[in-house]
Structures are given as C-alpha cells and as structure tokens.
Amino acid sequence: MRKAIVPLFAASGLIFMTAPILIARAPYESTMGLVQKIFYFHFPPAILMLVSSIFCGILSGLFLIKKRPVFDWMAFAAAELTVLYGAMAMVTGPLWARKAWGVWWQWDARLTMSLLMWMVFVSYLLLRRYGGPGSETLAAGLALFGMATAPFVYLSVNIWRTIHPLTSVVPTLPVDFALPLWYAFLGFFLMYLALMALRVRIEEQRAMLDQLYLESEE
C-alpha cells in the first residue's frame, strides 16, 4: 500500500491537470450554460462521499466483530475522506445552485439529508479526537448509522419532490458530457485511494510508535 501512494498521487494529479481541457471542450447545457461546468467537480465528490460512508460503515462493522486494528485505521481514514469529499460537494453545490436555482441553499430532501449525513461523520471525527480511550468502538457504532443514511441520500431525489436533478440524469448523459465527467471521476477516485493509503500509513506508524513506547517503558 505504501508503494502505491506516490504513483496514485501522480496519476490523479495528471488527471486533475488535464481534466479542465476536456471539461472546457464539452458542450454547454442548454438552460444552465457555463455554470453547469461545476457539475464535473460536484458529482464525483458527492458520489464518493456516499461510497466512502458505506465503506466506513462496513469497515467499522468488521472492526466491531473481528477487533482487528487495520479495520479501524481504514474506517477512520474513510470517515475523514467522507467529510473531505462531502465538504467539496457541499461547497460546489451551492455555487452551482446560486445561478441555476437563484438560491444558495434549499431545504429539500437531498440537500438536507446530505448535510445530516455529513454531520454524522463530522461527529465521528470529533468523537475520535476528543472521546478518549474506547472512542474507536463508539465511533464504529456511529459509522454504522452514517452508512445507513447513504441509500436514503441517494434515492431521496426519486422519492420526494425536490428541485435537485434526479438520479436518471447521469446514466442518460450524452457522450460529450459523460466523457469529461467519468474522466474527472477517475481523478477523484485515484485521489481517494492515494489519500486513503496515506492516512492508513499514518495510523499504522502511530500504532507502531505506541507499541515501541510501551516496550521502552517495560
């Protein structure tokens, strides 16, 4: 995993440098015009936030059952990345909405549930930071609740009336829109893997450091 960090950063960096060229060449959307270009940097972090929350929940469940620290390290990293990618979606969304909807924020099902899910993972991080000994078990339980909200966030636009675009938009995108979108998505995904590997490496090193402290004191 350690050896993969630098190549993953390099690959995602290359995609992030070249993606704007593809995005600039993509056609404008008929009703929204230029502001729709935010979509290429809004959809990937939003989807990866949901995927990351599910990943965090699964790893937390495994940690609660098997008690192996590696599951906890990965769950912690996934929770941090859920908050990071969630922040990106939460900031790029309102910038797009201001022009497309005329408001920065709308308290509809999709936006409100996304915010609530994001806040669950912020609480996870606060619990890990200030919870003291045993907080990893409590946080793992919290991550399971966070994971449970992910399907509702995704399906909310189809269940409730909302001004947010439906889930059918992306699968039916014309190729001129889809190509830059999935290219950007690949960049976001590789960056996710790179940051995950880096974060897990930190936790692994910290665990070794704690072990060594204990050994030195004996």
Add this chain to the structure above:
Amino acid sequence: MKTLLTTVCTLIAGAMLRAQPGQSEFRPVTEIPASEQLPSQPLVLAAYAFVWFAFLAYAFVMWRKLGKVEQDLSALSAQVSKPRPDRATGANRP
C-alpha cells in the same frame, strides 16, 4: 446673500424638474436583462479552486503528519536499540 439664495433655489427647482416620477407599481417580468444577471465565471472558478485547495491542503497536512510520526518512530527505535547502562555495575548492557 440674495444671489446665493437665488442660485440655491434655481438648483433645487432644476433638480425637481429633472427628477423622475415615483414608481407607482411593480411590473413583473420573466427574464431580467443580461447586464443584471449573475455572471457564471466566478462561481465556476470558485468551485474548481475550492476543490484543488481542499485536496492540496489535506494532502499537505497528512504528509507532514506522516513525516512527524516517522521521525518520532526512528528516534524512539534508535533509543530503544541503544544499550542501556547496568544500574548495578554501570557497564553497558545490550
């Protein structure tokens, strides 16, 4: 004094004549003129800049954290592997 008063009155009268009549009603339109519309470019640039900044800031902070932990780890490893003096004899013990 009289001249000054005349000038002031003339200016006020001129301003009143030039002033537009007060708006008596609000008329709705479906589209605002292009000059009044919010430009998209700053919003797009702000969105892209935020994403890049967030990635760079997070990666930088994590990279520094990793460096610090690895430094502490190597320092402690060196300390642990160093032979410690025997309390009884004062000689180094492995």
